[in-house]
């Protein structure tokens with residue numbers, strides 16, 4: 001019902017409103033649900049969220065239950081009032097003796113309010129819902145009809161929280177694996193909470209990283225909701241692809257324009273040059289030396305402690321977290337305050353200072369993944385070994401590639417590795433300067449002015465980032481990718497605003513999250529940060545909704561199309577509705593006047 005504006009469902013006995021009941025009603029602005037028996041529990045979370053997005057909608061509705069909500073207007077209900085429960089696996093599928101030709105049931109028990117969705121997989125492929133051989137039963141278990149030899153591989157499942165699943169009123173977390181799914185190396189003695197599912201198992205590697213993955217999943221879904229509400233006729237695939245495209249552009253914008261200059265130093269960053277156009281002859285693939293050495297410079301900046309702060313920027317009750325306790329511990333994100341404390345810690349705490357003798361902190365070299373391994377690992381040793389596995393040429397060869405000065409002796413390195421004791425140590429360990437591993441040499445170089453890497457990694461990073469940009473047909477600034485006015489919106493992106501929009505309750509932040517507040521203008525209110533105006537993504541069929549804004553209508557109006565005339569009809573309807581509203585208001589005022597006159601006359 002694309003033209004429905006008012007919906008009156010009052011004076012009924014409605015207890016619940018099924019999710020998405022008002023989808024496809026983009027013009028709905030008045031909703032009456034009063035005088036019903038609404039139960040404002042977690043089943044209503046979708047409606048509470050919808051009202052947050054459509055803050056301009058007038059809704060009359062009062063809760064009839066549960067006890068703590070009786071008499072509360074729905075508009076005053078917050079997500080945390082709904083007592084939702086984050087999903088948890090109580091029992092996962094176990095090995096089963098199956099008889100070929102017979103049915104077999106792989107059972108699982110999952111709790112959560114509202115009940116989460118379970119998606120079953122076989123050999124990492126989701127079992128389609130319309131499969132005749134497999135059936136997901138009401139209790140979530142998987143029934144395999146007519147089992148055969150292909151079923152000897154035990155299936156597994158992931159839990160997808162329905163758009164609602166939150167902990168203590170927080171926004172959704174990532175879906176989680178089933179209990180027997182891929183190993184994210186967590187320690188089951190600490191918690192049985194499952195690993196998160198993201199593009200890569202490594203999202204679980206430490207909870208700060210998992211927090212960032214969560215933020216981007218939320219940003220995608222936030223944009224998708226807005227796009228759908230703007231273009232109600234878009235199907236799921238279109239909404240997904242468009243939201244994904246915007247998120248990709250935001251990540252490119254932040255990485256290249258906000259992060260990279262601080263890594264390369266502003267002077268070196270200038271060598272990247274302005275973006276000109278797509279170069280179809282350029283190979284944008286990631287080079288071995290970039291992945292195995294140069295980008296691993298990041299390991300030298302990691303703080304050994306993850307700081308965790310509450311809304312007042314005081315440490316949370318569980319305290320800060322030694323990095324060793326943050327490895328593969330997804331449960332801490334669920335049970336120890338969600339993403340916000342970690343994010344606040346990250347944007348207020350400096351990265352570890354790299355000095356010539358402290359390159360990687362000892363949490364990484366002595367305690368890496370220690371909860372999951374009998375003997376902890378050493379990230380520096382892994383990086384060196386990985387370079388050798390990949391047969392990456394040594395440090396001096398890469399100096400040649402980068403046109404750096406020729407070296408034949410350790411003291412020839414003094415311009416880049418100024419600390420004599422470090423050069424002596426290298427000499428002692430490597431014997432010949434040409435034996436130095438590229439990651440070791442690169443990490444030990446003094447950092448360039450205003451940057452976080454030495455000259456060799458600066459050169460290797462620059463070369464890769466340039467190819468990744470210019471060789472990308474879908475680079476966000478390529479004019480074929482976004483309309484100019486959309487691009488202007490993308491350029492307003494900042495990671496600060498994204499954390500504000502998608503954190504559970506972040507309202508103050510440093511404007512540039514890659515700098516600690518002390519070296520910029522302290523913290524600002526999230527309201528002061530610019531954000532993308534999604535209305536520039538209005539497909540012309542929705543033009544009528546926003547024609548008041550001349551900058552928006554100018555970019556979208558095509559007066560020759562039938563859609564334009566449809567949109568003109570919508571505008572006419574808008575005016576007719578406004579006229580009716582005004583007439584009703586005048587009638588009400590007249591009635592009040594008459595009443596007042598009567599009262600005066602009586603006195």
Ligand code: HEM
Nearest residue numbers: 205206290291292295296297298299302323379382383386
């Ligand atoms: C607590 C933080 C981090 C930990 C525990 C960590 C740990 C690891 C581990 C264990 C590997 C695999 C090593 C191997 O087997 O070869 C790896 C790879 C890598 N890391 Fe980190 N890392 C962290 C942060 C970072 C940061 C901040 C950056 C860059 C800014 C980075 C860049 C890389 C790269 C480029 C690879 C290679 C990935 C690939 O080729 O697939 N890491 N890291």
